[in-house]
Amino acid sequence: MMTAAQIRQSFLDFFQEKQHAIVPSASLMPQSPGLLFTNAGMNQFVPYFLGVWTPPWNPARAADTQKCIRAGGKHNDLEDVGYDTYHHTFFEMLGNWSFGDYFKTEAIDWAWELIVERWGFPANRLYATVYAPDKSKGDPGEFDQEAWDCWAKHFRSKGLNPDIHIVDGNVKDNFWMMGETGPCGPCSELHVDLTPEGATQGSLVNQSSDQCIEIWNLVFIQYNAESDGTFRNLPARHIDTGMGFERVASMIQGTNGFTDFSKRISNYATDVFAPLFTKLEQLSGRTYADIYPQGGAKTIGDNEQQLREAIAFRVIADHIRTLSFSIADGILPGNNGRNYVLRRILRRAVRYGRQLGLMKPFLAELVDTLVEQMSPVFPELAARSQSIKDTLHREETSFNETLDRGLDLFDAEAAAQGKISGDFAFKLYDTFGFPIDLTALLAEERKLAIDTDRFEQLMEEQRERARAARKSQIVRALDLKTDAVTEFVGAEQDECESPVLEIHEQDGIVTVIPARTPFYAEMGGQVADHGTIRIGGETYPISGVQQIGQARAHLVDAATGISISPGDTVTLTIDADRRRSIEAHHSATHLLHKALQEIVSMDIAQQGSFVSDERLRFDLNSAAITKDQLRAVEERVNAWIDADLPIACREMPYADIKNNKDICQFFGDKYGDIVRVVQMGGEEGALNGISMELCGGTHARRTSAIGFFKIKSEGAIASGVRRIEAATGPHGYGIVQEYIAAKMPDFATNLEKLAEANGKLADLGVETVPMPPNAEHPAEQAVAARDIATVNARLADFDTYFEAMKQAALDAEKRLKKAQAAAAASQADALLNDLLAADNIVTLAEGGNELLTELFNGLKKRQYAGAAFLIVDDGSTLYLGAYCGERALAEGTQAGKLIQTLAPIAGGKGGGKPDMARGSASARTAANELIAAARKALHIS
The missing domain is CATH 2.40.30.130 (Elongation Factor Tu (Ef-tu); domain 3)
Structure with missing residues (x-):
C-alpha cells in the first residue's frame, strides 16, 4: 500500500513519462486580484489559457501538485473542517495541463491508465460523468460524445456496461467556466463508489454523498464565452485537470489498497495527517480517535468529550498546515483581507487547542513535524521554518491573553443572561479585543443565540465615529x-x-x-x-x-x-542632522531600486515608498525575492556607496527626457513642463548615471554620505506586491544588532535545554551531547565589520553557531527520550512481573508519561486478559491509564469508561477506546482515593 508521498511522486513520475514538465507549485499569494488565496491548480496557468503568455515547454504540457487554500471568499470550507472526513482549508491539487497540445482522448486514456492500471482502482467502482446540455435551457455546446466514446472503450475493456458507468451531467456539474466570459468548456469527472458492496450503479454520483466521491476532474477548454452570451470555438484547445491529493490517499489507504471497503474512509485517517496527530498526542496527553458527529451535525452533546477532542485534533492539524504554508509564502496574520482570514484560522486553532488541555502556546511546536513531512516537496517550509515558528508564537501568545480575558466575561454573561446580546458581543470586541467570529463559535458550542445584527449596527456606528474623528483631526x-x-x-x-x-x-x-x-x-x-x-x-x-x-x-x-x-x-x-539622515535614506532608496532591477528583474517598478530619518520602506511589484538575491542587492548598494559617487539634482524640460528609457519615471503620473532629475554617478549634465529618476525629494551630495546600508526585511503586502524595509548609517548597524538580540533568547533557551538534558543523561549513566565548537559567537565582529560582505559572512557564522546549538539541544533531548524510554521499559517490566498474577490490577508508580506507555506495551505484549488501572506520578501530574484485556472486555469492563468515571476524582479527565484509554489529573493528593475507587470498580478486595 502506497504512502501519501509515494502517491504524489507516482503521479508526477507518470506524467513526466508522458513528456510533461514538472513545475513547482505557485505561491498561495494569488496572481488574480479577485482571489484571497490560490484556490485551484489552474490559477497559475490562466495566462496561457488566455494567450497572454506563451508556454515555455516543448511539448506544451505541464504537471504539478499545487498548494491551495479555500477559506474566506467564494470558496470557504472553514466552518466544516473537523466535522466531516474531507473538508480542509489547505489541500494539494494534483494536476496535468495541455496548452494547445493533446486533448480529450489522451487526457482520458492517461487518467484511466494511472487510476486503474497503475494505482489499481477497481474499475467496477468507477463512474465517469460527461457533459449533456439541456438545450431547452440554452445550455452551450453539444453532448460530449467524444468523451463518452473514450470512457466507453475503457469500461468495455473491463467487461463493464458504459451505459451504467457513464453518467450524464448538466451545466452545473460538467461545464467549467473561468468567469462569465473567457475560456471554458465541458468537463468529465471520475467518481468512486465507496459503499461496502460497491453496487450503487451510479445512483450516488453528484448526490453529495461521502460514499461516492469525485476524485479527478478533466476540463476540456475549447470555447470562449462572449459578453453577448454566445460561445465561440477557441483557436487552440487546452486540458486542465485537478485531482484531490488527500482524497486519493484516503481511498488507497482507507481501503487497505482496495481490499476492504467495510469502513468509512477519511482524509484524516491517512499518513498525511498521522504525524501531526502523533505530535498533538504527545503535546496534549490525549489520544486521537477517528470519530465523527452523526450525520455531519455541528452541535455536540455535553457528554461527548471524546468527539469534541477528535474534532479539535482535526481542526488543529488542518489549520497548522494552512498557517505554515501561508506564512512561508509571505502571507502573515493581520487585520485585513487574506491576512485577517489567517488570523481567524490561527485563533480557531488556539481555541480548539484549549479542548485538548493546551493552555500555553503550542502551534509552533507542530512546525518541525510538518517541515519534516512536507519540505522535500515544498522546500519553502524548511527555508522559512523559523519565521513560521516566530510568527505563530507571537500571534498565539498575544491572543492567549485576549482569550483568557474574553472567556471569563463570556461565561459570566452566558450564565447570567442565557444569550449573547449584540451589545455584549460588541463590548467584548471593542473593549477587550475579542473577535466576533470567536464569540459566535463559543455561542454555537453552548447552543446560545447571538444578536449579530445589533453587533453589526454598533460596528458601523463605530466606523462612522472613526471617520468623523479622522476628519476633525486633520489640521x-x-x-x-x-x-x-x-x-x-x-x-x-x-x-x-x-x-x-x-x-x-x-x-x-x-x-x-x-x-x-x-x-x-x-x-x-x-x-x-x-x-x-x-x-x-x-x-x-x-x-x-x-x-x-x-x-x-x-x-x-x-x-x-x-x-x-x-x-x-x-x-x-x-534640524540638520535629522535632514542628513532623511537624505541618506532617500538616496539609498534610489540605489536600492536600481540594484533590484539589475539583480532581480528589470521589470521591477516602485509601488510606493516611505523615507524617514530612521528607515526606508520600498514597495515593488515582484515575486518573492530570495535571500541570495537580497544579499547581492545589499552588496551592490554598498559598493556604490563606497565608490563615493556624485549625486546631482537638476531641473529639465520634461519634453527633453520623457522618452528616455534610462530615466525612471512613473508612467501614468502627470508631470509638469519642468521636472527634476536625480542622477547618481556619471558625468555632470550627461544623463549617464547608474541611477536616474524623476524625484522632488532631498538627497545627499555624494553616495559616501549614505553610510552603511542594511536590509531589515522583505515580504508580501498584497497580491504581487512585496515590501522591503532597510536603513542606513547607524540605523543600518542597528538592524544587525537587533537581529543578534532577537536570536539571544532562542540561544539561551537551547543552551538551557542542552544543559538540562545532559544533566538527566548523566544521571541515567548515558553519554551526553557535547557543546558545539566556537562557543564565542561572532556578534561583535559582525557589528564592527565595515563592509556588507563581511557583515553577512559574520552573521552567517552567527546563524550557523546558533543552529548548531539548537541541533545539539535537539540531539540531547532525543537521546534523553530514548534513554528514558529504555529506563521506563525496564521499570515497567519489573513492575509487571510482580503484578501479572492478579486477575485485575490497580497500581501507582513514580515516573513520567513514558512509563505509562511502556506499562501499556507490557500488558499488550503479555496478552494480559484482565483489567488494569495504572497511575504514574511524575511529581506534578498524575498520568492515568486504563487497560482491558480479552476477559475484561467480555465481562463488560471498558477502559474509556473507567477513565471517564475515575479521573474526575483527582480533578482530571480523559478518554479512549474500550481496550485502552488515557487521562491526566492534577490533584496528586487524591491518589489514594483514586486507588480505592479503582480497586472497587475492578472488584479487587
Whole structure:
C-alpha cells in the first residue's frame, strides 16, 4: 500500500513519462486580484489559457501538485473542517495541463491508465460523468460524445456496461467556466463508489454523498464565452485537470489498497495527517480517535468529550498546515483581507487547542513535524521554518491573553443572561479585543443565540465615529485657500531668512506662510522636516509643515505665545542632522531600486515608498525575492556607496527626457513642463548615471554620505506586491544588532535545554551531547565589520553557531527520550512481573508519561486478559491509564469508561477506546482515593 508521498511522486513520475514538465507549485499569494488565496491548480496557468503568455515547454504540457487554500471568499470550507472526513482549508491539487497540445482522448486514456492500471482502482467502482446540455435551457455546446466514446472503450475493456458507468451531467456539474466570459468548456469527472458492496450503479454520483466521491476532474477548454452570451470555438484547445491529493490517499489507504471497503474512509485517517496527530498526542496527553458527529451535525452533546477532542485534533492539524504554508509564502496574520482570514484560522486553532488541555502556546511546536513531512516537496517550509515558528508564537501568545480575558466575561454573561446580546458581543470586541467570529463559535458550542445584527449596527456606528474623528483631526491648514507662493531653498540650505506673506490662526494653531523656506513638506513618501522659527530674538518649535497649492504652511502651537504678522522677517532653521539622515535614506532608496532591477528583474517598478530619518520602506511589484538575491542587492548598494559617487539634482524640460528609457519615471503620473532629475554617478549634465529618476525629494551630495546600508526585511503586502524595509548609517548597524538580540533568547533557551538534558543523561549513566565548537559567537565582529560582505559572512557564522546549538539541544533531548524510554521499559517490566498474577490490577508508580506507555506495551505484549488501572506520578501530574484485556472486555469492563468515571476524582479527565484509554489529573493528593475507587470498580478486595 502506497504512502501519501509515494502517491504524489507516482503521479508526477507518470506524467513526466508522458513528456510533461514538472513545475513547482505557485505561491498561495494569488496572481488574480479577485482571489484571497490560490484556490485551484489552474490559477497559475490562466495566462496561457488566455494567450497572454506563451508556454515555455516543448511539448506544451505541464504537471504539478499545487498548494491551495479555500477559506474566506467564494470558496470557504472553514466552518466544516473537523466535522466531516474531507473538508480542509489547505489541500494539494494534483494536476496535468495541455496548452494547445493533446486533448480529450489522451487526457482520458492517461487518467484511466494511472487510476486503474497503475494505482489499481477497481474499475467496477468507477463512474465517469460527461457533459449533456439541456438545450431547452440554452445550455452551450453539444453532448460530449467524444468523451463518452473514450470512457466507453475503457469500461468495455473491463467487461463493464458504459451505459451504467457513464453518467450524464448538466451545466452545473460538467461545464467549467473561468468567469462569465473567457475560456471554458465541458468537463468529465471520475467518481468512486465507496459503499461496502460497491453496487450503487451510479445512483450516488453528484448526490453529495461521502460514499461516492469525485476524485479527478478533466476540463476540456475549447470555447470562449462572449459578453453577448454566445460561445465561440477557441483557436487552440487546452486540458486542465485537478485531482484531490488527500482524497486519493484516503481511498488507497482507507481501503487497505482496495481490499476492504467495510469502513468509512477519511482524509484524516491517512499518513498525511498521522504525524501531526502523533505530535498533538504527545503535546496534549490525549489520544486521537477517528470519530465523527452523526450525520455531519455541528452541535455536540455535553457528554461527548471524546468527539469534541477528535474534532479539535482535526481542526488543529488542518489549520497548522494552512498557517505554515501561508506564512512561508509571505502571507502573515493581520487585520485585513487574506491576512485577517489567517488570523481567524490561527485563533480557531488556539481555541480548539484549549479542548485538548493546551493552555500555553503550542502551534509552533507542530512546525518541525510538518517541515519534516512536507519540505522535500515544498522546500519553502524548511527555508522559512523559523519565521513560521516566530510568527505563530507571537500571534498565539498575544491572543492567549485576549482569550483568557474574553472567556471569563463570556461565561459570566452566558450564565447570567442565557444569550449573547449584540451589545455584549460588541463590548467584548471593542473593549477587550475579542473577535466576533470567536464569540459566535463559543455561542454555537453552548447552543446560545447571538444578536449579530445589533453587533453589526454598533460596528458601523463605530466606523462612522472613526471617520468623523479622522476628519476633525486633520489640521485646519488643509482647509486654507491661498494664492501665495513659497520658494523651497532646502535642497541647498538648512536655514534662511524670509518675509512672512500670510498668517492664519485657528483652533490653537498659528499658520505661517513665508516667501521662502528650507523646510520640506511631506510629499512623495519623504517625511516633513523638523525645526524652528525665530522672530524678535525668540525661537519657537514648528509642529508641522504642509503644502497648500504652491504655498508652504508652517504650523506653530499658539500656546507658545508667538506674536507674528504679515511682513515680519523670520529665520527658519531645520534640524540638520535629522535632514542628513532623511537624505541618506532617500538616496539609498534610489540605489536600492536600481540594484533590484539589475539583480532581480528589470521589470521591477516602485509601488510606493516611505523615507524617514530612521528607515526606508520600498514597495515593488515582484515575486518573492530570495535571500541570495537580497544579499547581492545589499552588496551592490554598498559598493556604490563606497565608490563615493556624485549625486546631482537638476531641473529639465520634461519634453527633453520623457522618452528616455534610462530615466525612471512613473508612467501614468502627470508631470509638469519642468521636472527634476536625480542622477547618481556619471558625468555632470550627461544623463549617464547608474541611477536616474524623476524625484522632488532631498538627497545627499555624494553616495559616501549614505553610510552603511542594511536590509531589515522583505515580504508580501498584497497580491504581487512585496515590501522591503532597510536603513542606513547607524540605523543600518542597528538592524544587525537587533537581529543578534532577537536570536539571544532562542540561544539561551537551547543552551538551557542542552544543559538540562545532559544533566538527566548523566544521571541515567548515558553519554551526553557535547557543546558545539566556537562557543564565542561572532556578534561583535559582525557589528564592527565595515563592509556588507563581511557583515553577512559574520552573521552567517552567527546563524550557523546558533543552529548548531539548537541541533545539539535537539540531539540531547532525543537521546534523553530514548534513554528514558529504555529506563521506563525496564521499570515497567519489573513492575509487571510482580503484578501479572492478579486477575485485575490497580497500581501507582513514580515516573513520567513514558512509563505509562511502556506499562501499556507490557500488558499488550503479555496478552494480559484482565483489567488494569495504572497511575504514574511524575511529581506534578498524575498520568492515568486504563487497560482491558480479552476477559475484561467480555465481562463488560471498558477502559474509556473507567477513565471517564475515575479521573474526575483527582480533578482530571480523559478518554479512549474500550481496550485502552488515557487521562491526566492534577490533584496528586487524591491518589489514594483514586486507588480505592479503582480497586472497587475492578472488584479487587
